Amino acid sequence: MTRATVGVYGGSFDPPHMGHVLSVSWALSAAGLDEVWAVPTWQHVFDKAIQASFEQRVQMCELAFGQCRGASVLEIERELGGPSRSLDTLVALRRRHPSVQFRLIVGADILPSTDRWHRWDEIARQAPPLVIGREGYPHPAGCPISIPNVNSTEIRAALAQGQDVAGLVPDRVLDFIRAERLYRDPG
Numbered sequence: 689m690t691r692a693t694v695g696v697y698g699g700s701f702d703p704p705h706m707g708h709v710l711s712v713s714w715a716l717s718a719a720g721l722d723e724v725w726a727v728p729t730w731q732h733v734f735d736k737a738i739q740a741s742f743e744q745r746v747q748m749c750e751l752a753f754g755q756c757r758g759a760s761v762l763e764i765e766r767e768l769g770g771p772s773r774s775l776d777t778l779v780a781l782r783r784r785h786p787s788v789q790f791r792l793i794v795g796a797d798i799l800p801s802t803d804r805w806h807r808w809d810e811i812a813r814q815a816p817p818l819v820i821g822r823e824g825y826p827h828p829a830g831c832p833i834s835i836p837n838v839n840s841t842e843i844r845a846a847l848a849q850g851q852d853v854a855g856l857v858p859d860r861v862l863d864f865i866r867a868e869r870l871y872r873d874p875g
Contacts, residue, residue, distance in 0.1 A: 695724040696781065696815055697793040698765075698774060700840065701745045702738050703865060704752035705857050707795075707838040711820045714833060715793055716758045719818055723758045724793065725781075729772040730765035733806070739844060740870050742766060751860040773806045778814045790815035795835065796825040847871035 695715045701708065704726075712724050728745045732738055740748070746761055753759040765772045768780060778790060792815040799819065802808040811817075821827050821834035838856050846853050848871055854862065865871060 691787055691789045692722045693720060693789045693791060694785075695719070695721040695791045695793045695818055696727060696778065697724055698727040698729060698772070698777065700729050700732060700736060700738050701726070701749050701752075702740050702840050703745070703748050703843060703857060703861055703870070705838045705840060705843055705861075706855070707822075707835045709752055709756070709858055710835050711793060711795065712753055712756050712759050714820060714835075715818060716756060719791075719831075721758070721791065721818070723760065724753075724756070726753050726759060726761045727765060727777060728761070728763070730769065731771050733771040733773055740868075744864075744868060744870065748861045748864055751864055752858045754860075775807050775811050775814065778811060782814065791818040792816070793818050793820065795820050795822040796828050796831075797822045797837075799825075799828075844871045 697712060712726070715721050715724050726749045728742060728749055730742060746763060749761040753761060764777060764780060768776055774792065781790060792811060794817050796819055805811065819828035819831060821831045823834045823837040827834065843853050843856055847865065
């Protein structure tokens with residue numbers, strides 16, 4: 689019996705955008721993963737401001753990744769509580785799924801900051817990183833593509849100013865953002 693290989697893709701997903709969807713799609717179709725589990729952050733460890741609630745981000749992830757066969761959204765970080773640390777999440781996942789081989793999906797843009805991560809070496813041992821290229825960053829070995837440099841911070845700023853972000857965010861997520869009146873300028 690072969691062990692399933694699951695990619696763990698954590699992030700704020702505030703909101704999830706096409707870079708996230710393209711990363712999941714590539715990981716499932718070309719990187720040898722059986723599944724991808726998207727894991728929205730409960731509380732960002734670096735005190736990054738998160739605007740949408742956890743529940744809203746879970747719903748947006750379900751909408752964004754729902755069309756990717758083999759992708760699902762886990763709420764494990766809500767269960768763990770406190771600041772979200774990748775290592776804690778991976779240890780909890782390994783306890784629950786001892787027969788699964790995990791890979792941590794990360795963009796090339798995070799590689800320069802792994803020294804700020806809690807026990808990065810142990811993370812890499814628990815779930816060897818699957819690094820996806822990102823436009824504007826050095827190209828990682830083993831990944832022949834680069835995902836466009838789309839980021840949630842710029843999307844939130846554009847939405848707050850009433851700008852159109854169609855094409856940067858999945859249509860279903862954009863409909864949800866509009867219905868929930870997320871990321872609007874409070875003034």
